[in-house]
Structures are given as C-alpha cells and as structure tokens.
Amino acid sequence: MNLILNVLWIVLGGAWMAAGWLLAALLMALSIVGLPWARSAVVMAGYTLLPFGMRAADRAEVTGPDIGTGTLGTLGNLLxxxxxxxxLALGHLMAAVLNAVTIIGLPFAWAHLKLAGFALWPVGRTLVPR
Structure with a gap:
C-alpha cells in the first residue's frame, strides 16, 4: 500500500516539493552559514519524495537529548x-490546497500539511519507520 501511495504522491506534488528541498540544500551548501543544514535538507528531500511508511519524530524522544534538541537547536530552527x-512551508501549503480540491487528494493534502510544519521547524527532529 505504501508503494501505491508513494507513486501517487510523486505525481500529486511530491516530486516538485522534493526538488524544492534539493534547491534549499544546494543554496545552503553554497553558503558557509547554511552548510550544517544542507545534509538535513537532502534527507528531507528524500522524505518529501517518499513520505509514506516514515514519520517525523522528536530526536530527543528517539535517541535522547543532544546539541540539536536544546537551545542551539532552537537557534538553528530560527535561522x-x-x-x-x-x-518550503508555503510550497507545501499551496500543494495541500491543490490536493484538497479533489477527493482522492485529501490524504495527500494532509501529508503536505504535516510536511509544512516540519519545514518550518526541522532541527531536533528525525525520521523513523512507521
């Protein structure tokens, strides 16, 4: 079932948003300030391309507290x-609205909304299997 959902997802906006995450990774890699976020943006591009079967979780709950789950993580999220x-969140919101217009797109609209929240505040979170 995850395979079918992921294929439909790619067609209904996942590919475009994954490309947006890769563009963000490229821009972050080109700047010295954004280099720490470039790898995370590539990971998020993969998650955005194939989100079904995975979920985002707080890293402190999965592996325990670390440097990204405290004050430095909050500063990183603000940056x-x-x-x-x-x-990126705006792109996910626009894709959610476009998907919500159709009945078949409602689950994908919900997934885009979850990804929009993740796009706003990703530091200190990780991906885990569902």
Missing amino acids: WLVLAGWW
Whole structure:
C-alpha cells in the first residue's frame, strides 16, 4: 500500500516539493552559514519524495537529548525559518490546497500539511519507520 501511495504522491506534488528541498540544500551548501543544514535538507528531500511508511519524530524522544534538541537547536530552527523554512512551508501549503480540491487528494493534502510544519521547524527532529 505504501508503494501505491508513494507513486501517487510523486505525481500529486511530491516530486516538485522534493526538488524544492534539493534547491534549499544546494543554496545552503553554497553558503558557509547554511552548510550544517544542507545534509538535513537532502534527507528531507528524500522524505518529501517518499513520505509514506516514515514519520517525523522528536530526536530527543528517539535517541535522547543532544546539541540539536536544546537551545542551539532552537537557534538553528530560527535561522532555518528565516533562510528557507518559510518558502518550503508555503510550497507545501499551496500543494495541500491543490490536493484538497479533489477527493482522492485529501490524504495527500494532509501529508503536505504535516510536511509544512516540519519545514518550518526541522532541527531536533528525525525520521523513523512507521
């Protein structure tokens, strides 16, 4: 079932949003300030391309507290929000609205909304199998 959902997802906006995450990774890699977020953006591009069967979870709950789950993680999230998070979230919101117009797109609209929240505040979170 996850395979079918992931194929439909790619067609209904997943490919475009994964490309957006890869563009964010490229822009982050080109700047010295954004280099720490470039790898995470590539991981998120993979998650955005094939989200069914995985879920985002707080890293503190999965592996315990670390440098990204405390104050530095909050600062990293604020920097991410300003540099890339808002426009990735906006892209996911627009894709959610377009998917919500159709009945078959409602589950995909919900997935885009979850990814929009993740796009705004990704530091200190990780991906785990469902």
